[in-house]
Amino acid sequence: MKTLIQLEEAAMLGLGIYLFSLLPFVWWWFPALLLAPDISMIGYAFGNKTGARAYNFAHLKGVAIALYIAGIYTNQPALQLAGVILFSHSSMDRLFGYGLKYERGFKFTHLGEIGK
Numbered sequence: 241m242k243t244l245i246q247l248e249e250a251a252m253l254g255l256g257i258y259l260f261s262l263l264p265f266v267w268w269w270f271p272a273l274l275l276a277p278d279i280s281m282i283g284y285a286f287g288n289k290t291g292a293r294a295y296n297f298a299h300l301k302g303v304a305i306a307l308y309i310a311g312i313y314t315n316q317p318a319l320q321l322a323g324v325i326l327f328s329h330s331s332m333d334r335l336f337g338y339g340l341k342y343e344r345g346f347k348f349t350h351l352g353e354i355g356k
Contacts, residue, residue, distance in 0.1 A: 245351075249335040252301075256328030259308070263317055263324065270328075273321075277329045284346060292341040299330045299340060 260270050283294025297303065308323025310316070333339075339351030347354040 246335055249331045252331040253328055253335060256324050256331060260321075260324045260328070263320055265317070265321060269321070270325075273325045274329055274332065277326055281346075288345050289343045291346065292343045295346075296340045298326065299333060301327055301330050304330060 257270065277298045280294045280298035281291065284291030304323045304326035306323070307326065308320050311319030311321070311323060334351065337349075337351055338354065339349030342348040342350070
């Protein structure tokens, strides 16, 4: 099952790269911004509950898709870019086994415990 999830996430990361290629930004914006959603880890400075909520919000694919669609609807490439980066980053994280966080602490995710 783990391999199947990784293949699915790799395909979604590929979709994110393709969607980025349709945007009017130079290629280096993609790798430059790909880790930006991890800024949400700052929430852990205020405790596990706040950290998990901030991290999860920045890693929900539904939020990413909503931003992308809002960007299409309003003809705002920057919103589309934000959606593509969030979507691609979330797929990359899950590909490597970093899931959404439980409030018990950073290493407890919906994909299992990190470092186990």
